[in-house]
Amino acid sequence: MTALLLIATLSAACSGARSDAEPTPPGAATTPAATPAPPKETPAATPSSGQDAVAERLAGMSLEEKVGQLFMPVLYGSKASGAHGENSARYGVASPAEVVKKFHLGGVILFPWSGNVESAEQVAGLASGLQKAAKTPLLIGADQENGLVSRLSGLVTDVPGNMAVGATGDPGAARAAAEVTGREMRALGLNVDFAPVADVNVNPANPVIGSRSYGEKPDKVAAMVAAAVEGFHDAGIGAAAKHFPGHGDTGVDSHTGLPVIKHSPAKWRRLDAPPFRAAIGKGVDIVMTAHVVMPELDRSGDPATLSKKIVTGLLRGDLGYDGVVSTDALDMAAVRKKYGDAEVAVRAVLAGVDLLLMPPDLPKAYGAVLAAVKSGRVTRDRLDASVTRLLTLKAERGVLSGEGDEQDPEAVLRSKEHRATAQDIADRAVTVVEGAGDLPLKGDILVTGPAARALAGLLDGAEAVPTADTPTAAQIAAARAAAARSDSIVVTTEDAGPAQSRLVAAMAATGRHVTVVSLSAPYELSRLGGYDTALAVYSSGSASLRAAAKALDGSLTPAGKLPVGLR
Template sequence: MAAGCAGSGAASQASGGPSAGRANEAAPAVRETAAARPEATSEGSARSSSSVEDVLAGMSTEEKVGQLFMPVLYGSSATASSGENQARFGAATPAKVIAKYRPGGVILFPWADNVKNVRQLVALTNGMQKASPEIPLLVGADQENGQISRLAPLVTELPAAKVIGSTGDPSLARRAAEVTGTELRALGVNLDFAPVADVNVNPRNPVIGPRAYGSDPKKVAPMVAAAVRGFHDAGVAATAKHFPGHGDTSVDSHTGLPVIEHSRSQWSKLDAPPFAAAIEADVDAIMSAHVVMPKLDPSGDPATLSKPILTGLLREKLGFEGVVSTDALNMAGVREKYGDGEVAVRAVLAGADLLLMPPDYPKAHGAVLAAVRSGRISGERLDESVRRLLKLKAARGLLAKAPVADPAEAERVLRSAAHRKVASLITSRAR
């Protein structure tokens, strides 16, 4: 189970200061070949344009709205028909769903029949990218390691964040993230919903616990920053979660709506530092939490739907300019007050850019499109989100041309001896 980790499988369908520079850290765990990992570029597009702005200018309103969504698509192949896809999306295969809605990305889960073996998964990610020829997809996974490991047993089994945090060595957080990122990249996954930036101060927390690096923000912050840098070393986008902080809850936001009574001062001292460190490390995305913090926003809305939190605190106070992702929109914590279409609209109005796992994708897509056409979501506001998403893709080398994963290279990289050695090293240094 995992709040802020893009859902928790079948259960969630029904209802997670910057570190010192590289000089003080160990060498990278492994390096890919240049062919396997294209260099990141700041600009470019698949429409023969020279900049993100050119790509944005060439998009229709429907294409722009599509970029905001990251659904789960069902099946082990991009071209295999699925009754689940037909029932949910009105299109039988993942490729046809992508062609119909033109989402900005997709997220992978074993319970959606996405993850069986290395060659199958490589073929799936390559096939989905082929179905989105104009603007390559963000292909996301919820690979935190520890108890949240959606791509197990294909990838190297690395210790949970709590174990890494216990070593007191941020360089190990960086090496672990680089190992994970390298393996994800080899599979065709370019965005990880990690690291967890929560400070786990509540021992009764039912959903964070060992997923956090610890209970001291001064120790958690450098671990988070180091992990972000490790993902970047591997050429993969990183996501810090769950803003503004999910560490002091006794309710699981998959099944309810947690309320955290931290004052603004407490939040600044306890919850904010790891997110500030992630931003300093140039984190690509920050995921919202389905938690209510009445001292930060008295409306009673969860942070995912809170403009004072997502725009006021995250954008204006902390200065974050990257992509804001919602936590999974199929979770009870965000569905209690509004319908599935309205939730998507309110998330965008609050400041979210990426709408993760809407439980009714056609309804959410239609609601956002209608809100744009009516002016409730302005064209300028829509462009802000799409621009951030395109910049993320460009920054990680994904906009000019989708990388094509090589199954033989993936089999060589995944669970390699070098990667298993890093896992053993972390375990040996844990306290």
């Protein structure tokens, strides 16, 4: 967003902020309270090319329509005009199109579990139908981070996740991955990807980020995030850096609990801020907040999503960001515990948020924000500022004018070129953690563990004894029996817990050569014992499994580097 980027750049210059990916940007205040005063709550500036369209659209909106622009809920069903009982129960009208009209929605987020994702033709038809129902064109988004979080899995190219990209050490890989994903999402009629993840994962026990992060080094993560934003923009799609002010050092999943991260202001500036600063420097369209408490940044005890000190003070003031701020999903436990679903929506807006994502009770949240504006608790200027930012984003991405590629999704999705890009990233990500001299494997090979059948099918003559994610005693016994027929054993692991650890130990006890192939964040390798060789491929996707097979049979020399330390 040209003008918004200019504002961010000028604000950053005034506060000493930097827009590059260096790990310790100078000039930030020593405490959140001492950060530069946030900008006045007036409508954001807009690019000259779209300024008239944005201003005209804003002027023509009723109060109810403006409030509706702040909401991006989940709708249920595969067709815009199709009746669905969940819509009737939650929203009082049957079809997704009717919900869009009733609440004047600003956006919709798609999920497989809500019936939105069945086939390429169906998703494209749903998106088109939703746009036709909207008086103001919609932001239509999805969480397509690739890897662990891939809401469009099965439709789009299987691109390795962020930690695999981080293992390549090449920001160009991050840009290429984002462009492939962005082009395919745009072909489906979507215009926003809630990616990239900008969290610096420094906690091996992090239950919610892990392999979704590019790694643990702030400067390297910042470079990847900046490149990913460029890649999404290359594809003509909006990008969302998440989760501000940082979700990489938590041992609690914010979907089920409220994480507390005790980073000092200095540590936050050094560790968490650089990727967000880098994203802002590249004109990121959205910054998503985290439902985490950072008591050294705001002593109120409120999660960042509801904190004016963090959203308006740090993000807008210290980092100079004046684009769209989105909440993380408002149906998550971390943000619902202290306040009710109605009050949470109002407090998020008062904190400086523009886009209210996935409210668990849309009618209640919509009514609460509307009442807060009518009462003056949320000023008209404050509301107009958010709506202007949202309309500007839509104008900059061609949404407001209805611009689109009108591509045949089948010609774009999983194209030969896109699959080659994904495979190249997966190949370059393969990392030897232990036993480099043991490759390639020789003789008869047994593959066991999760994804064993898929990996064995890529190795000439290999036998597979697949197990569940949590191997049973019977499955471990079957693998032990099969080991007598093998020279080498490959055990695939994914977020290995006690059961997978027992499988590895049982294979090691056979006396055969054991290679572990880690299909997730490689921290698990430090919890396992008894293996001779260890590979990290960071993902269980098809491209990553092919890359693992190449490394095992000697057709690929692994060159990836661990993006996180193993303790």
